[in-house]
Structure formats: structure tokens, C-alpha cells
Amino acid sequence: MEIELPKQERTAQVEILENEGSHYVFKIDDKTFEIDLVEVSKGIYSLLHDGKSYNVEAIPTKGITKYTVNTFFQSFDLEIIDAQTKYLRSRNTGATADSGNMIRVPMPGKVMEVFVNDGDTVTAGQTLVIVSAMKMESEYKSGRDGLVKKVMVKPGETVDSDQIMIVLE
């Protein structure tokens, strides 16, 4: 199986060579790992490798192929590239280039003000929306000059993490 770490720009080939109970032999790219792995509570794993003890939490973020994994020091985003993912990717090539046109909110909050309407021209750096969350207001600006294709939110509305607020043409 292929696993991708987009932020680390890494794609690893993973294979389980052996598994009996909590004993696993893994092959990642050209290295093999003999580990002992148990799930101690939902999504939390205890892993022993060469005597070292690791606590790792695997959080599925979308379906069962995208994960955020927390280790002691760092979080990683991973995607498991199964057959279905490969198929979907092959169909969507090019379409994802669209994402630069969307102003998304990274966290849940409440829309305080919207400064543009459908069809407005905007310039790079212009504030489009103000969102408030936890006593802090954040401004969302246009990354480039352009035209507002669609405003998807209105003041007073509650928005979810990753929700699209404005689409530019």
C-alpha cells in the first residue's frame, strides 16, 4: 500500500510482512521494522520498537483513508492511497487547481461581517469576511485581484471548519 505525507512531501510504500497477535513485521520503503503494537483505547496505540516505547494516536479525519496521527512531539497528516483513492484522483486531475479560488475558514466560528457581494471586483489583500471565534476576530483577505463569483455565507451565520465562504472567478 502507498501512504502519502503531503506536508513532508513523502510517499512511502508500506507492507505488513508478518503479523501474529501484537507482533508485526513491517516493510516501509526498503527498511524493515519488527514491532509490538496494541490498541490500548480507541485509536490510541502503544508501540514498542527496539525497546523504545511510543504512544501514538490515529485520528481518521475523512472516511478511513485520511488520518491525523499524533506522536509525542509532532502531528502528521497522512493519506492511505487505496484503489478507490487512486481512481478518484485520476478522475479529478486538474479540478483541484480550483482551490486557490476559494476562501475557506480554518476553524468553526461566527461570520461577523461580509464586505463583498456576488460580482464585485476585489484586489489582493482586500478584506472579504470577518469571522469571530472565542473572543477573537479574524479577517479573511483575497489572495489576488479578481472577481467574486459567489458569496456563500452571510453575517450572523455559524460556519464550520473548512467551509467555503467566498468563491472567486
Place this chain on the structure above:
Amino acid sequence: MEIELPKQERTAQVEILENEGSHYVFKIDDKTFEIDLVEVSKGIYSLLHDGKSYNVEAIPTKGITKYTVNTFFQSFDLEIIDAQTKYLRSRNTGATADSGNMIRVPMPGKVMEVFVNDGDTVTAGQTLVIVSAMKMESEYKSGRDGLVKKVMVKPGETVDSDQIMIVLE
């Protein structure tokens, strides 16, 4: 619906007269209760009644009809008597009288010694089995004079909570 509290020797008639979101109106026997009820994490409920705040945990112990419920001060065992339970009960009448013939272990442990064999005669108070759990050994004795029908465990065996160890005739 009928709910039974065997230890309290109580059988209550329960009905939900109204429910909208977290607001409920209950009827238990001839009293009505207006309450606000939300599940705050799995099986743990926050209940407000007349301003009083209760934290209650409902633990299903067998299927979805038997419960242990923990309140601040006390635990209750409850059984929800649905149609299926009623049917099963009607078929089993008399059969449950058998339970006095079984020596069960109330907690998980390890069988240390078994003093009887199938067919042995035993007297009331005679020790039949010794089970060890958590550095403590407990003796299980016969409640009456009788004949051993079947020994279900052997020394060294691990036993689960409620497991039958000895059946008397």
C-alpha cells in the same frame, strides 16, 4: 413500558409523554416528571429536574434490556421488560428455579483448587472450589446437602465473572 428493579422489588410503569430535543415529560407510575436530559459522553447523561443537577451513567450489562445505572450515591440494576423479554420469561417459568443449584464465581479469577468430582455427595458449608484474584483467595461452598452433577472448571483455569463452576443435582 415496564421497568423492573429486582433488588428494590419494584416494577415501574414508564411512559414518555413528550419529547422535544432535550426536553422530556415522563410518567412513572402515577407521577409525571418534566426533565431536561442530554447524553454528554457515551452512556453518561446530565439530567436537570426542578433545577437539581444529576449525573447518571447507564451501563447496559446484557443486550440492551439489562442495565446497571450509577447515580451519585447508589447503583441500581434495572431490566426493561419489552415484548421479547416477556415472551422469553413466559417460556422459562420454573426453569430459573434451577439457579440455586449452580455455584458461580462473582468476579474474574483463577481456579486454584477443586475439591469435588462429578457424582460426589456434598454437605452444606463444604468448600467446593478455591478461586484466587488479586492476591486474595476465596472459598466457594455448597449452600446445601446434595450431589455434584457436573464440575465445569479445573485448577489453573481462568474464570470470568458469573461463570458457572459447579452444578448440583
Place this chain on the structure above:
Amino acid sequence: MIKKVLVANRGEIALRVMRSCREMGISTVAVFSAADRTSQHVRYADEAYPIGPAPSNESYLKMEKILEVAKKCQADAIHPGYGFLSENALFSQRCREEGIIFIGPSPEVINTMGDKISAREKMVDSGVPVVPGTNDKLISDEQAIKVVLDIGLPVMIKASAGGGGKGMRLVKEEKEILPSLRGARSEAKAAFGNDTVYVEKFVTNPHHIEFQILADSFGHVIHLCERECSVQRRHQKIVEETPSPLLTPEIREQMGRHAVQAARSVGYEGAGTIEFLVDNDLNYYFLEMNTRLQVEHPITERVTGVDLVKEQIRIAAGEHLKIKQSDIIQQGHAIECRIYAEDPDNNFMPSPGKIRHLTEPLGLGVRVDGYVYEGYEIPIYYDPMISKLIVWGAHRNEAIEVMKRALHEYKITGIKTSIPFLERIMENTDFILGQYDTGLIENNRDTLFNIKVCNLSCQDVSIMVAYVDHLRRRDKQLEHPSTPQPSESAWKKTGRGKR
């Protein structure tokens, strides 16, 4: 006697107050907004009543609604916590009118200390050093220029009714004086309905050091030593400690005496805090008085052994304060870290959401004051602080080591928190040496914002675990194709209408 206390607050401070009430045999009443039905303070209290929709100004700031609940449930007293109505003179006044004890100072004292010019005047009168500046309102343009130049640049123009950084302007050059004056005035007018401003000398990167005081209604006033609060990001404290590594015993005693004088000068009653600016030459100046419990009060409790909430309640009940000044000795060293739901590596952006797993640090020297639990969804409407971690050590170095250990044990997943950033502060040389002021974070951006990068093995470990978890879930899906996915919220299933 106070038998029932309504806590007009939420979050960790509501729990903290209720804990002391429970220990005193006092029953507790929670009030909650629509966003807080599942919040811990509702579950912890003996009684709980809804007071309105999620936004604070429709719930936690609704005085009359809260008073109505207090009367209905026959509460003897109201504890306001911090924030919300805690420094609201009108609320203190309304409690008095309704015959309910307000656990905090009188409306008169709140008013005096809330107006910065009148507070300055009181301090000057009673001999407490204030930041060089003027007690006068700035009236004409000429007078303003003269006053500023007399004090010497740089200065800070401040709104008398001010707070939260509004109506404030830093002036570094002469030509900025008049534009800044006008700016400060119009902002103050808009924010507080009052355009009175005054001017103070600007101290660059000072220390923020505050003294805790307790005063009963019989004129007995003591201080409980200082708290060093100079570790700040965006003017918000995130780490506090006591004793301050800066102060000497002599300066501590002197500042303590001035703090007591400051409280006496206004006839203060209850628990309060005198904030000082201190420069690196140990010159100190009265900054303001907080007429409430502070977020960081637990470090004082740890080194003095005094439960400040219990003392607040006893004083409010009209009891004599039994602690003498000579009883107060700082034992060892305490540090507090504030845990926020925020992303330190993305400009401290708030990170509300659902708590997936929670492991609190335990063991020797550790105190946690929190309110979230596994499965709890942090609402977007309120402060992102989710808990306070307080540690104690026999000396400062040990306290830092305990804090590092406790931060390492503290696991909150499902949201981002300030924990990794706090760990980096505990590793920072300036902090470890105790040689820091309010410039600490700005001066250490390089190390504080550089993420500790794990070697390749962390990635490999993550890959293995994600892969195994994926396979397990896939197998489960194949066995039970309709099992809902874990990302689905349990909350979407409520509200099924009548049965």
C-alpha cells in the same frame, strides 16, 4: 451564614469556585447559556438554570436574569468569578439592592478603581508610586503637548475609562502627539462613551508583577506576596510564577506594603490584585487594581497555603480575616501555565472543537484546574482557555522540571492547544535563568516558533499505526457495512420529536 452560592460564570473558574463551596458545605447553583448545557459547571453544581442564548451579552452578562434565578432558588450570595460581571459596579449595586451578597467589592470601590484617573489620584494621595505622568485630563492641544514633553517621550495616551487596549496610543515622536490624542479620544468615545484621556510615561518591556491582597470589612488588610506575570503573548498572560525571579526580599516587602496601602486607600473588601509595572532597575509603579479573583490566583494559593475563594466567601459573609501578615511565608516555588484551545504555530488562532482524548497530568506537585472532558465540544462563543496547569517545587528549578514533566503528560487531542508552545517556553534559556520581561516571546521568536522536529522514525511510526488502524476499520466496515463512521457526531441524532 452563606448556605447557597450562585456562580455567575462558566468554565474552569466556575468549577474552581464550586469546589471550595463544596468543601465549606455550601450548595452551588450554576447558570448556563444555550451553548453550555453540556458544560462541566452545569454537571458539577447542585442546581443549574438556563439564562439565555449562547452570546455572552444575552446570557452571562444579563444581570436581571441572573438575579431572578438567584432569588428563585434562594441563593444567599453570587460569586462572579473573573470576566463577565465581576468588575461591574452596577451588578454589585443591584445585588445589594436585592439583598443578595455580592462576593466582591462594593460598587463604590469598583467605580473608583475602574476609572483610571481617579485610581491614579488615590494612589498618589496615599503615597503609592505611579507611572510618571499626569493625573489631569488632557484638555487643550497646547496643554497636551506641554504635558507630554514634560514627561518625556515615549509616552502612552490612555482612556480613563479604558480596558482591553482600547483608547490607547503609544507616542514615540513629537509630531505624533496631536494625531494620537485625537485617535485615542475618538476610540475611547466609541468604546466607553467617554473621551477622557490622560498620559503616562511608556516603559519599554517592563515586568508585570502583581500583589494579591485580602481585606476584611473590619479594616484588616494583608498581602499574599507577588505573582510575576511577564510572559505574555498579544498582551495576554500565559505563564505566571511566584516568587518573581526579579524581586529582592527588600523590594518585595516594600511593594507589599504599598499594595496594602493601595487597598486601604479605597476601603477595599475581599480579594483583589494590585498590578505594578517594574523596570529592570527595580523601580515599580502602580498600574491598576483588579477588583476580583485573577486567573493566576492558584500559584499564590500553592505557596501560601491559603484558599483564596474560601477567604472571599468568609469575608463576604462578614467574618474576620483570621490570617495575619506574619503568617504569610512563600513556601517553595509555583508556576502556572494557561492551556488554550489554539494553534501556536498558526498565530495562536483559536481551535474550538470536540475533545477526543484527554489525559491529565497527575502525581507530586501538580494541580489542574480545568473543565473539559472527553467528548465535550468547546463552544466558539467564549474564551479559549480550557485549563490551568499549576505546579510546585521546593525551588524554582525543580518547579520548572515538574512543569516540563506535567506538560509532557498532558494530552488533549481533537483540538490544537498551546501545550507544545508552553513546553518550548520551559526549555527557553532566558526563562530558565529567570532573566526575562514582557519582551520574552518577541525576543525569542527563533526558538519559540521553531517546531521541534522529530527524526524520521516518528514518521515511520505514524505510518505503521495509521496503516494498522485503517486495516482494522476497513475490516470492520466489511463485517458491518452500515456502521457509522467515527467522524459523525453523536449530537446529530438528538431531537427526534415526540414518541
Place this chain on the structure above:
Amino acid sequence: MIKKVLVANRGEIALRVMRSCREMGISTVAVFSAADRTSQHVRYADEAYPIGPAPSNESYLKMEKILEVAKKCQADAIHPGYGFLSENALFSQRCREEGIIFIGPSPEVINTMGDKISAREKMVDSGVPVVPGTNDKLISDEQAIKVVLDIGLPVMIKASAGGGGKGMRLVKEEKEILPSLRGARSEAKAAFGNDTVYVEKFVTNPHHIEFQILADSFGHVIHLCERECSVQRRHQKIVEETPSPLLTPEIREQMGRHAVQAARSVGYEGAGTIEFLVDNDLNYYFLEMNTRLQVEHPITERVTGVDLVKEQIRIAAGEHLKIKQSDIIQQGHAIECRIYAEDPDNNFMPSPGKIRHLTEPLGLGVRVDGYVYEGYEIPIYYDPMISKLIVWGAHRNEAIEVMKRALHEYKITGIKTSIPFLERIMENTDFILGQYDTGLIENNRDTLFNIKVCNLSCQDVSIMVAYVDHLRRRDKQLEHPSTPQPSESAWKKTGRGKR
């Protein structure tokens, strides 16, 4: 310098030791039996190695296996915790031979203090009062009868190699002397391979009061005052406190001096405990010395501010003990409650099982030393103690109130625990007044074993919640008929063979 410590133990004490190691920058090694793969100490340590099957005598008591791991991972030292190998002279000896530091006393000291007659002799020689009796072995029947009658009935016949109540006989009447003597001898022979017995005066319902001592390898010995350990059920301590409500400052000082003398008399090194029997007239007698850390050591840490594990490690590393006797002042009052997985209303029957929900008490004055977590399955092989709850208050009454509050907050579900029983002890008049001895529980059976019965409303509340939960689960089953039931263990799904 000690850089890596192997902790030859499990459960809360393994974690407690590792926490202090982490604060000292020492890396930690866990060893675990097959039943403990998911145990917290394995997850907490930097390294972890399996040492054998579940039963202790095949894992945690396997000296050679543990030494092999220690050498393989290059540990400098071994901390034995309490129980298991902690008072095993041979293990101390084997560590010495292998060049690994044993964090505890020398084999010679363990041997001297482990043999009760030789310990008695040492104490008599150095002027420490012992229970009236004889240092001589009982040889002939006539000698035995004479000795017993000289001491005066009732007496206790004890095995010299004894421990755990084995080889002990209480003699109340003259005619019981010879049968008891024979019984004790044969039991001692069977249990310890040594039938040497001796005789001591029997003190009815005494106090168990112990003194903590610290001694370095340079002859510097101090005591850290006492712990009152008289709340016992089935001869096992369940609540401890310090200061003891019984002692006067004079007696405390005198006993402390004797405790230091006792430790000095054997050239003790490290942390140890001198146990005394004390009668209600404040006569006290040396009972035995525990040559290890005690379960209840945290209450001493809380009132003295000393981390005993850190001191143990420093002493073992050959450092000077820096604390002077005059530094030790008991600040306030500390109480510990031991939380067991057991059913207090069913003769304290152990209650192993899976932890369903866990809420630990937080806030001012609370320390929790535990090791279980949600989803953890408590194994049947080891001690049922799952955590220790330690609280502090400025005085005894406050400490009791904090303990009541903390017990109220402590929720462990899925198993039965001693928490409700401990709550009843905190409400008991004799305990509250501090007027109790080892007879406390026996003398208060009426109130301690009477369950606090909730009024009818608790039943009604339970009925409503169970009903709603039932309906929700039923609806979910109808939607997803194949969803597994919650009672099914996640563990049954492991081990799927090769992929």
C-alpha cells in the same frame, strides 16, 4: 551519575518513580509481564521490555531476568518500588555483584531488619523501646510458659522470619500457650522454612504510627515526622494521615529521635520507615522497619515538601543528603485514601475488570497517584490497589473537607471501588474527631457498612435514563442491525494472522 533507571515494578508506584526520574532528566525502563502489555507503566517509560508470563513469580519476581534486561539496556540503577523484590536481600546482593546500583539498602541491612529477633536486639541495644517481650527464641515448653507468664497475658507469639500475618498466634489464656506455640512453629516452618518464634506483649487496638527516615552514605540521618496508619481493614491500611491527631510535639520529637537512632544502629542508607505501636497513653514501641518506600509516602512529601524518590536516587548515586533536620517542618495536614478495585459492601471482594469511565478529582490541594485509564482492563494477578488520593489542607478539618470533595468527584465505573466506603470513613465521628485507633472500622460497623440510601428520586432518575438509553440503542440497532453490542470487547478482534 545515574542516567537510566529500570523500575522493577508495575502499577502506580512504577509511574510515581518514573515521574521523578523524568523530572531529574533520567531515562526510564519498564519491565512487564504478559498481563501488563497495555499497562500504563509500559506506555509511560522511555523503554519497555517483557520479562515473562502473568504470575509474579514468573515475571516481577524473576531477579535474573530483570538483571539481564538491565544489563542489555545499560541501566545504571534499579528502583524496586514496594512489594515484589524491594525487600529482597538476595536481589540487593545480585545487583551489587552485577555492578548495578540497587536503589535501596544493602543486603546486610535488609537481612538484619528482615529477621525480627535480630531487629529487636539491635533496637534494645541502641535504646529504642520495643514491645515488652523477649529477644530469646522460645526453646523448651517450660521456658515458654514462664516467659509468657512473666510478660503477662495476652501475648502474641511471632515467627522471627515472619511477615504477612503468618506464623502468628494471639494467646489470651494460659491453657492456649502450648497449642499456640506449636501452631505458630509449624506454620512458620511451612511458610519460611524456619520455625524460630518469640513472644511479645499483645497491645489491644494500638495505633500504628510510623516515622519516615532518610539516611545518606555519609552517616547523615534525618526523620521526616510521622504517618498515622491506624485506619485498617483486614490488617491493611486504607487511610493514612500526617500529623497524627494523637501525638504531642514532645512525643513526636522523642519518637523521631528514636527513629533516627534505629536507622543509625544498622547503618541504614536510603529511605526507610520505622513502624511503632502506640497505645492510648502514648507509650510507644518499635514494631519493625520497612527498608523501602511505603505506599503512603506521599502524605509526608506533601507536608514536608521533600520528593522522597528524588532523595532516594540522589543517595543511591552517592550524593550528600542536603536536607537538615531543622529544615523539616510539617506544613498543614495531609491525608491519603487508597482506592482499591473491590466491593466494600461484599466483604471487600476484589473487583477486577475493564474501566469504563474515569474522572479524576482536580483542583486545589489534590494529588492523584494512579495508573489506570479508560478502557484499561485491570488484571486479576496483582494487588487490587488502583490509585492513591492524597489531599492537603491548612489544618486537619480542611483536609477532611477536601478529601470528601475529591472522593465525590472521583468516578471510576465498570468496576466496584472502595470510594463509597472511604466517603463513609470521612463522615465518621470518631475519625473526624481524630479519636481512633486500629479498632476504628470494627467499632463502627453499624455506620460504615450501612449504605447511604438515596430517596425514591434516585430510582426514578435511574429509570428515566435507562429507558432513554435503551430507546436510543434500540433505534440504532434498527438502523444498523449488525452494529456490535457495547459489551463486546475490542480485544477479541486482534490476532488475524498474516496479511
